[in-house]
Amino acid sequence: MLEIKDLHKQFGEQKILKGINLHVEQGERHAIIGPNGAGKSTLFNVITGKYAPTHGKVIYKGHDISGMHPHRITRRGLGRSFQIINVFGDMTVYQNIRSGVLARNGVFFNFTSYLDGMKAIEEESRRIIESISLSDQMDTPASEMAYGAQRALEIGLSLTTNPDLLLLDEPGAGTSKSETKHTVELIRKVTQNKTLIIVEHDMDVVFALADRISVLYYGEIILTDVPQKIKENKKVKEIYLGEATCE
Amino acid sequence: MMGLNIKHIVGFVILCLALIALPWMVGEFELRLISQIACFSLFVLSFTILYGHAGLLSFGQAAYFGVGAYVCALAFKYVAGMPFLAAILLGAIAAGIAAWLIGMFCVKLTGAYFSLLTVAFSQFLFAIAFKWRSVTGGDDGLVVSKNPITLPFGGSIDTMNTTSMYYLILLIVVLCYLACLWLTKTPFWNMVRCCKENDERASFVGYNTYMTKVLAFTIAGFFGGVGGALFAINESFVSTDVIDMNRSFVCLMMAFIGGANSIIGSVIGAAIYTVLTDMISKYTPYWELILGCLFIIIILFFRDGFVSLLPKARALMSKWKTATGKEN
Numbered sequence: 001m002l003e004i005k006d007l008h009k010q011f012g013e014q015k016i017l018k019g020i021n022l023h024v025e026q027g028e029r030h031a032i033i034g035p036n037g038a039g040k041s042t043l044f045n046v047i048t049g050k051y052a053p054t055h056g057k058v059i060y061k062g063h064d065i066s067g068m069h070p071h072r073i074t075r076r077g078l079g080r081s082f083q084i085i086n087v088f089g090d091m092t093v094y095q096n097i098r099s100g101v102l103a104r105n106g107v108f109f110n111f112t113s114y115l116d117g118m119k120a121i122e123e124e125s126r127r128i129i130e131s132i133s134l135s136d137q138m139d140t141p142a143s144e145m146a147y148g149a150q151r152a153l154e155i156g157l158s159l160t161t162n163p164d165l166l167l168l169d170e171p172g173a174g175t176s177k178s179e180t181k182h183t184v185e186l187i188r189k190v191t192q193n194k195t196l197i198i199v200e201h202d203m204d205v206v207f208a209l210a211d212r213i214s215v216l217y218y219g220e221i222i223l224t225d226v227p228q229k230i231k232e233n234k235k236v237k238e239i240y241l242g243e244a245t246c247e
Numbered sequence: 248m249m250g251l252n253i254k255h256i257v258g259f260v261i262l263c264l265a266l267i268a269l270p271w272m273v274g275e276f277e278l279r280l281i282s283q284i285a286c287f288s289l290f291v292l293s294f295t296i297l298y299g300h301a302g303l304l305s306f307g308q309a310a311y312f313g314v315g316a317y318v319c320a321l322a323f324k325y326v327a328g329m330p331f332l333a334a335i336l337l338g339a340i341a342a343g344i345a346a347w348l349i350g351m352f353c354v355k356l357t358g359a360y361f362s363l364l365t366v367a368f369s370q371f372l373f374a375i376a377f378k379w380r381s382v383t384g385g386d387d388g389l390v391v392s393k394n395p396i397t398l399p400f401g402g403s404i405d406t407m408n409t410t411s412m413y414y415l416i417l418l419i420v421v422l423c424y425l426a427c428l429w430l431t432k433t434p435f436w437n438m439v440r441c442c443k444e445n446d447e448r449a450s451f452v453g454y455n456t457y458m459t460k461v462l463a464f465t466i467a468g469f470f471g472g473v474g475g476a477l478f479a480i481n482e483s484f485v486s487t488d489v490i491d492m493n494r495s496f497v498c499l500m501m502a503f504i505g506g507a508n509s510i511i512g513s514v515i516g517a518a519i520y521t522v523l524t525d526m527i528s529k530y531t532p533y534w535e536l537i538l539g540c541l542f543i544i545i546i547l548f549f550r551d552g553f554v555s556l557l558p559k560a561r562a563l564m565s566k567w568k569t570a571t572g573k574e575n
Contacts, residue, residue, distance in 0.1 A: 048451065070450040080451055088444040099441050102434050103453035109462065110434040118434070161453055 001026040001165055001195050002047070007056035007066075009039070009046050009219075016042045018219035019056070024165075029196040031206045033230075034216035035239065040199040041083055043216065044169050047197075048080045049073040060165065074103075079163030081154045083170040083199075089143035093134050093153055096142055098125040100160025125160075131190055132156035148179040152186060165195045172202045184208050207231075215239075266417055270410045282413045282481045284514075284521045285420040289474030291501045291513035292427060293467040299508035300431070301463040302443030303354065304362045307369025308498050310349070311342040311468035313490025315475025317376060317383060318342070320391045320485040331396045331406060335419065338476030339469050345372070346468020347461065354460035357446075366492070373490045388486030391479050406480070416477050423473055427510060430466070439463045500542050506552030515553050 002024040009017040016039045024030045032040050045051045047058050052067040059065070065073050088096050101124045107113070129135055132152045137145055142153055151171065158166060171187060172180045184205055187196070200206050206213060207227050214224040215236050223233060230236055270278055290312045297303045319338035322329050349368045353361055376383045383389065396404040396415075404411050430436055438459045441449040449456050479485045488494065497520070505516020520538070527534035549555060 050447075069455075071453050071455050074451055074453040082448075086445065086448050086451075088441055088448060090444055091440075095437075099437055099449075099454075100452040102437060107434045108438065108454065109458075111430065113434055115432055115434050115437055157448070157452065 001028070001061065002197070003057075003059040004047070005057045005059065007043070007046060007058065008054045009042055009051060010054040016219055017046065017053075020216075020219075020221055022214060022221060022224070024195060024197060026164075026195055027193070029191070029198070029209050029211045031210035031213045032197065032199045032216055033201075033203075033206055033213060037218075038216040039219045040216055041169060044080065044167055044197075044199060048078060048167060074161055074163075077162070077164040078167070079158040079161045079165070080167040081158040081169055081171060083173055085147075085150045085154050087142045087150065087153050087157055090141055092139050092141055093129060093145070094125060094138045096153060097128050097156055097160055098122070100157050101125045101128065104161045128156055128160055131159070132186065148175055148182070151175060151179070151183060155183075155186060155190065159190055163194065165197070166191055168196065168198045168200075170200055171198065172200060172205045180205060263421075267414075270413060275409050278409050278413050279481065280521065280525060282409075282416045283478070284518045285416050286474050286478040286481055287498075287501060287517035287521060288514045289420055289423055289470050289477070290498050291505065291517050292424070292510065293469075293471030293474065294498050294502045295507060295510060295513045296427070296463065296467040296470065298502065299512075300436070300443065301439050301460060301467075303460065303464070305353075305365040305467075305495075306362050306492075306499070307365035307367075307495050308467070308471055309490050309492070309494035310365075310369040310372045311346050311471035312475035312478070312494065312498070313372060313376060314345045314468075315339055315342040315472030316479040316485045316489045317389070317475075318472075319476035319479045320389045321382065323392050323394065324389065329394060331394055335473065335476040335480070338479070339472040342472020342475060343465050343469035346471075347465040350461045350464030350468070354457060354464060366495075369490070369495060370492065373487060373492070376487050376490050384486070386487050388484055388488075391483045391485060393480060393483065407483075412481060416481060419473065419477060423470055424510070424514075427470065431510070435459075435462070500538070502552075503542065503550075504545055504552055506554030508551060509554040512552050512554035519553060 002022070004020050004022040007017055007020040008015070020043060032043065034040055042051065046053050046066075049065070049068050049070040049072070057064055057066050060073075060076060060078060063076070065076065065078075088099060091099070098121060101121050105121065107118075107121070126135075126138075129138055132155060134149060134152055134156065137149060142150060145153070155168065155171060158168070168187065172183050175183060180202060187198075187209060196209070198206070198209060210227055212224060213227055213230045214221050215230065216222075217239055223230065223236060225233070269281065273281070290308065293311060294305060294308045297305050297308075315338035317338075318341040319334045322334040322337050349365070353364045353368070356364055377385055379385070380387075393406040395406050398404065404415070406412065438449070438454050441452070441454060442456045442459050446456050449459075475489060478489065501516035501520045502513060503516070504519050505514065506512025523538060523541070524534060527537050531537070545552060
């Protein structure tokens with residue numbers, strides 16, 4: 001599904017990614033963990049086209065997508081969420097989701113249709129809103145919602161494009177324990193039959209969701225393995241997890 | 248459909264009837280002034296579309312108003328028997344093309360850099376109008392020698408007649424406003440709105456934000472061009488005044504006075520500015536100072552312009568009605 005080959009990213013003299021190699025199978029739930037500054041978000045940004053790689057390739061479904069513009073990558077079936085909530089703040093939940101649904105249906109430079117009269121788009125939008133449990137806040141502007149609800153909308157917006165591969169950047173960031181539990185359930189529910197790559201600091205979320213985990217350390221992947229093996233790995237314990245978390 | 252109710256339709260019909268009856272109610276000078284307001288409304292609309300809807304603050308909208316005016320005037324000058332409406336369309340299309348070309352560079356930038364580049368291109372077009380005297384007449388300007396409009400079933404409309412011109416300008420301006428209002432209800436405009444709200448997120452739901460903004464820029468330029476062409480026809484004269492920086496800033500002032508986020512605000516802004524200029528300049532040569540003060544007050548206290556006062560006025564009216572109803 002996704003193949004990353006010798007990926008480098010450099011900003012000026014600073015090398016952020018130093019030759020990442022990663023293979024993600026179809027249907028897999030893959031987590032990327034690592035300490036702050038390891039390059040996790042940069043890796044996401046390079047995969048999804050926000051930054052062009054300095055060197056190396058990102059192959060998605062057999063096509064080289066490295067350096068492609070984000071909208072073209074998104075249209076190929078790759079969706080993402082952001083670490084810091086990144087929705088259309090002044091739009092309502094419905095308008096947010098509808099915008100994504102319009103894009104997924106290829107409704108772009110349409111000057112003749114009446115937006116509020118597009119029934120199929122409306123139905124699809126309502127279905128997605130229901131799946132992220134925000135039906136009761138359909139007409140609430142996104143910026144006026146509680147943090148947890150905004151997180152759900154962030155995930156919902158990533159789903160509107162019906163991606164085959166979903167990249168979630170710290171979906172549990174800033175949420176309480178109970179909200180995190182809800183977020184894990186939500187991710188599990190909405191990513192059925194999808195491939196998932198998740199960056200997360202909260203180990204409960206990572207071990208609850210991931211089939212395999214890659215450990216990123218200062219721009220390099222030092223280990224990729226199943227959660228149990230990662231837990232038991234000494235080097236991982238030293239650099240990231242800490243003994244207390246693993247016991 | 249389109250959120251319209253019977254109140255809106257009745258209101259629109261009454262407004263149209265009032266505008267049709269206007270030539271019987273005011274003198275020729277006032278009628279010419281109202282035609283001018285209509286032309287400026289489209290000019291301001293071109294700013295409002297960009298700033299209020301697409302989030303792009305252009306300081307150089309006079310470029311497209313000017314291109315529309317000059318191309319229309321030149322079409323009458325150089326093409327024998329130039330059809331009247333074709334000259335207006337030519338001006339608008341030329342302005343749209345200019346906006347497309349300039350927009351391709353400008354929308355790559357954001358914030359202050361975007362605004363400054365719009366100024367640079369506007370000044371570039373001003374320099375052409377100013378220096379290319381053999382074609383544009385430089386600061387001496389060009390007389391617009393309009394041909395009469397030949398009707399398909401015989402007869403013609405006198406284009407030198409103020410009333411005929413008023414009706415023609417009114418018709419075109421109303422059609423442009425209806426087209427613009429329709430545009431804001433389409434999926435394309437949703438993309439424009441998404442780009443304004445959150446450019447990055449718009450890209451990540453699959454929108455080509457660059458092309459969306461270029462197109463919004465082009466559409467704004469087109470409407471500005473229609474306004475310019477109509478202005479040239481109304482004044483029967485075009486000079487570098489239509490394309491200079493002052494014109495761009497007057498447009499900006501009109502937009503903020505009316506309400507820079509509102510389509511209807513563009514008409515209100517153009518009307519208030521034009522009428523005040525006419526009224527105050529009769530009494531004092533320092534009229535610009537007074538308008539400047541008004542602009543400062545609006546920016547400080549009514550950022551959404553006069554259009555934002557309408558709902559407040561409506562609420563006051565209904566309060567007053569309720570109060571008088573209780574008394575009775």
